[in-house]
Amino acid sequence: MKDQFVVPARLKTTSFVLMGIGLLTLLIGIFAFHGEHGSTRFWAGLLQNSSFFALIILASTFFIGATTLAHGGWQIGFRRVPEAISMALPVLGGILFIVVMLIVFGGKEHIYHWVNAEHVKHDPILTWKSAFLNKGTFTGFMIVTISLWIFFTIKLRNMSIQEDGWDLTAATGRRIIWRNTVWCGAFIVIYALSVASTTPWLLLMSIDAHWYSTMYSWYTFASTWVSGIALIILFVAYLKRNGYLPMVNEEHLHDLGKFAFAFSIFWTYLWFSQYMLIWYANMPEETVYFKPRVWGEWRPIFFLNLIINFITPLLYLMKRDTKRNYSSMVFISIVILAGHWMDFWQMVGPGTYEHLVFPWYEAGLAVGFVGLIIFLVSNQLTKAPLVPKNHPYLKESIVHHT
Amino acid sequence: MAVKNFVVASFSDEAVLFPAVKKVRTAGYKIHDVYTPFPIHGLDHALGLRETSLHTAGFIYGITGTTTALSCMSWVFNSDWPMNIGGKPHFPLPAFIPITFELTVLFSAVGMVLTFCYLCQLAPFVKKHIFHPRQTDDLFVMAIEVTAKTNTEELKSFLASIGGQQINEQRAEAGWWYGRFDQDDRLFEAKRVEAVNA
Numbered sequence: 001m002k003d004q005f006v007v008p009a010r011l012k013t014t015s016f017v018l019m020g021i022g023l024l025t026l027l028i029g030i031f032a033f034h035g036e037h038g039s040t041r042f043w044a045g046l047l048q049n050s051s052f053f054a055l056i057i058l059a060s061t062f063f064i065g066a067t068t069l070a071h072g073g074w075q076i077g078f079r080r081v082p083e084a085i086s087m088a089l090p091v092l093g094g095i096l097f098i099v100v101m102l103i104v105f106g107g108k109e110h111i112y113h114w115v116n117a118e119h120v121k122h123d124p125i126l127t128w129k130s131a132f133l134n135k136g137t138f139t140g141f142m143i144v145t146i147s148l149w150i151f152f153t154i155k156l157r158n159m160s161i162q163e164d165g166w167d168l169t170a171a172t173g174r175r176i177i178w179r180n181t182v183w184c185g186a187f188i189v190i191y192a193l194s195v196a197s198t199t200p201w202l203l204l205m206s207i208d209a210h211w212y213s214t215m216y217s218w219y220t221f222a223s224t225w226v227s228g229i230a231l232i233i234l235f236v237a238y239l240k241r242n243g244y245l246p247m248v249n250e251e252h253l254h255d256l257g258k259f260a261f262a263f264s265i266f267w268t269y270l271w272f273s274q275y276m277l278i279w280y281a282n283m284p285e286e287t288v289y290f291k292p293r294v295w296g297e298w299r300p301i302f303f304l305n306l307i308i309n310f311i312t313p314l315l316y317l318m319k320r321d322t323k324r325n326y327s328s329m330v331f332i333s334i335v336i337l338a339g340h341w342m343d344f345w346q347m348v349g350p351g352t353y354e355h356l357v358f359p360w361y362e363a364g365l366a367v368g369f370v371g372l373i374i375f376l377v378s379n380q381l382t383k384a385p386l387v388p389k390n391h392p393y394l395k396e397s398i399v400h401h402t
Numbered sequence: 403m404a405v406k407n408f409v410v411a412s413f414s415d416e417a418v419l420f421p422a423v424k425k426v427r428t429a430g431y432k433i434h435d436v437y438t439p440f441p442i443h444g445l446d447h448a449l450g451l452r453e454t455s456l457h458t459a460g461f462i463y464g465i466t467g468t469t470t471a472l473s474c475m476s477w478v479f480n481s482d483w484p485m486n487i488g489g490k491p492h493f494p495l496p497a498f499i500p501i502t503f504e505l506t507v508l509f510s511a512v513g514m515v516l517t518f519c520y521l522c523q524l525a526p527f528v529k530k531h532i533f534h535p536r537q538t539d540d541l542f543v544m545a546i547e548v549t550a551k552t553n554t555e556e557l558k559s560f561l562a563s564i565g566g567q568q569i570n571e572q573r574a575e576a577g578w579w580y581g582r583f584d585q586d587d588r589l590f591e592a593k594r595v596e597a598v599n600a
Contacts, residue, residue: 276496282488318461320453401443 002244005381015375022368029361040110044352045362046099047111051203052224052344053369054096055195056337059228060086061153062191065184071177073396074255077247079388081235083160084380085228086153088373093146100142100203104135111352114209125210133209138202145194152187159183161384163391173392196221204344207351211289215274220347222267223309227340229259230333235377237326237333244386247398250324254402257323260336264313267340268306293346297356301346308339341366406576407548408434409557410533411566412541416442418565419542423448425564426546431557434545434576437537456521460514467509471502529581531574545572 026046033042060082067075075082102108109116113126114133120126126133159179166172200220205212233256239245278286293302312335322328345362388394413419419436423445426433433449479485480492490497519525537543544566548554558569 272496272499276499279496280488320457 002246003385003387005239005244005378005386007378007382008242011374011378015371015378018367018371019375020368020371022365022371025361025364025368029365032361037110040108041353041357041361043099043103043108043111044348045359045365047103047203048344048348048362049365049369050092050096050099052227052341053366053373054089054092055199055220055224056227056231056340057085057089057092057373058149058153058191058195059225060232061089061149061156061187062195062225063228063232064156065187065191068180068184069188071181071393073393074252074400075397076388076391076393077252077397077400078232078236078239078245078386079160079391080381080384080386081239081245082232083157084383085231085235085373085377087157087380088376089153090150091372091376092369093150097142097146101139104138112206112209114206129209133202133206138206141198141202145190145199148190149194152183152190155183156180156187160388164385164389166390168390172390176390176392195224204347207348208289210285213274213278213286213289215270215277219267219270219274222263222270223340223343226260226263226267227337229256229263230336231373232256233260233329233333234337235381237330239381239386240326247387247394250326251400251402252397253326253329254320254323255400257317257329257332258402260329260332261313261317261323264309264317264336268310268314271306271310292350292354296350297354298346298350301342301356305339305343305346308335309343312339404576405573406434407554408533408545408572408574409548409552409554409561409569410543410545410572411561411569412534412536412543413565414541414567416445416542419544420445420448422544422561422564422566426544426561429560431552432547432549434547437533437543437545439538439540439542454521456514456517459517460510463513464506464510466513467506468502470509471505472498475501523578525578527580527582528578529583530578531572531576533572533574534568547576 029042029045033039063075063082064079064086103111104115107115109119113123114120114130115135120130163172163176166176195217197217200217201212204220205216233253236245236248236253236256240248275290278290292298313332316322316328316332316335322332345359349356411422413422416438419438419442423433423436427448427450436445436449438445475498476493479494484492487494523530533545534541534543544561546552546557546561548557548571554571558571561569
C-alpha cells in the first residue's frame with residue numbers, strides 16, 4: 001500500500017515550466033501594459049488571477065470544514081488531499097494581499113476608483129460609501145481575513161497530522177471528532193463572514209464602486225466553491241492514477257461528482273437571482289453592471305459563461321456513469337475550472353479595461369498560478385501519509401457506498 | 403401475472419442474508435425477491451438486478467416540464483393574449499425561468515414518484531402477497547420461485563443450512579391485483595392466497 005506520496009520528477013518539471021510561463025507572461029505584461037491607462041490591464045489580470053486562485057484554494061479548507069461539521073465520513077479516505085491543497089493558502093493568500101495592497105496604495109484608480117481621494121470628494125455616491133470603502137478599512141479587512149484563513153487552515157492541517165500519532169481508543173476518537181467540530185465550526189463562521197460577504201465586496205464588487213448587488217458575494221462564493229471541488233477531483237484522480245489512495249474508489253468520485261453537479265446548479269441559481277432582479281427592476285444604477293456584459297463587447301463571454309458553467313456540467317454530470325469515471329471527471333473538472341476562471345475574468349474585465357480582448361496575458365498568468373499550485377500542493381502531499389489512519393470515520397469511508 | 407409456488411425463508415439480519423443470497427444464486431435457484439425492513443446498500447448488486455432506468459424517466463419528465471412551461475407561456479404572451487407588462491418584450495425569457503424551473507421540478511418529481519410506485523407495484527386499491535408479516539418489521543425474507551427443476555425438499559434443507567429460519571412453502575400470486583388490505587378479495591377469488599405448508 002503506497003501511503004507516502006513522492007513527487008515524481010515529471011510533475012516537478014511540469015510545475016516549474018508552468019510557473020516559468022506565468023513569470024514570462026508577467027514580465028511581458030510589464031512591458032506590454034505600461035503608462036497610466038495601459039497598466040490597468042496588467043493589474044486587472046493580476047487581481048483576477050490572484051483572487052480566483054486564492055479563493056479556490058480556500059475552498060478546500062471550506063470543504064474540510066463543511067464535511068466535518070456535517071459529520072461526513074466518506075471524505076476521510078482522501079481528506080489529506082484537500083488538506084494539502086489548502087496548505088497552498090499561505091503563499092496564494094500572500095500573493096493576493098501583495099497584489100491588492102499594490103493596487104490600493106499604488107493609486108491604481110482605474111481598477112478601484114475609490115482609492116483616489118480627490119475623485120471621491122466630487123462623487124456623492126463614493127463619498128457616501130467612503131465610511132466603509134476606504135484604504136484603511138480595505139487593508140484592515142484584508143489583513144484580518146487573510147490571516148484568519150491561513151491560521152485556521154494551518155490549525156486544521158496540524159490537528160489532522162498530530163492525530164496520526166495518537167493511540168486509537170474510544171476516548172481519543174471522541175476527542176478527534178470534538179475538537180475538529182469546534183475548530184471547523186469557528187472556521188465556517190469566519191468563512192461565512194468573509195468569503196460569503198465582505199471579501200468579494202472589497203476585492204471585486206468595488207471595481208464597479210457605484211454599483212452594488214446583495215447576491216454578489218454568494219455568487220462569487222459559489223464560483224470558487226465549485227472550482228475548489230473540481231481542483232480536489234483533479235488531485236484525487238491524479239493520485240489515484242499513480243497508485244495512491246487505495247481506499248478511494250469510484251464511490252467517492254461519484255460523491256465528488258455530485259458535489260460538482262449540485263454546486264454548478266447552485267452557481268447558476270445565484271447568477272440568475274442576481275441577473276433577474278436587476279433585469280426586472282430595470283433601474284439604471286443597477287443595470288449599468290450588465291450593460292457592457294449583455295449588450296456590449298462582452299456579450300459572447302456572457303453567454304459562453306452560462307453554457308460552460310451551467311449547461312455543460314448539467315448535461316454532462318447528470319448521468320451516473322460520467323460521475324464514476326476518472327477520465328470523464330478530469331475532463332469536466334478542467335472545464336469547470338476554466339469556466340469559472342472565465343467568470344472571474346468577466347467580473348473584472350468590463351469594469352477595468354472595458355474592451356473585450358484576447359486574454360493571452362490573463363491566461364498566461366493563470367498557467368503560472370496553476371504551476372505554483374501544483375508545486376505547492378505536491379510538496380504538501382509528501383509531508384504526511386495520505387490516509388489519516390486514526391480518524392474514527394475512516395472505516396465509514398472505506399466501506400462507503402453511494 | 404401468475405400464481406406460483408414459492409419457498410420462503412426468513413433471516414435474522416443482513417450479515418446472514420448477504421452470504422445466503424450469494425449461495426442461493428450460486429446454487430442456481432431463482433430468487434423471486436428479497437424483502438427487508440430497511441434499504442440495504444449493495445443488495446441490488448448481490449441480487450444481480452439491473453440498474454434502474456428511473457433517472458432516465460426523470461430526465462424525460464423534466465424535459466417535458468420545461469417544454470410545457472416554455473411553450474405555454476410563450477403561446478399565451480405572444481399569440482393568445484399579448485400584453486405589455488412593464489415595457490418588457492413579449493418573450494421575456496428571464497421572467498419565464500422561475501416558472502420553467504418549477505414546472506421542470508414538479509413534472510420530474512411527480513412523474514418519478516408515480517413511476518417508482520409503479521415499478522414497486524405500489525398503489526392505492528392494489529394488493530400484493532405478503533410472504534411474512536414481519537418482513538416490514540425486523541425480518542429479512544427471501545422468496546425463491548419453485549420452477550420445474552426445483553427439488554423443494556432439497557432447497558428447504560439447503561436454506562436451513564445457510565441460516566434460513568421459518569422455512570415454508572407458499573402458493574401465491576406473484577404480481578399485484580385489485581383489492582384492499584383491510585378487506586378480503588371478492589372479484590378475484592381464484593387469486594386468493596393459501597399457504598400450502600405453513
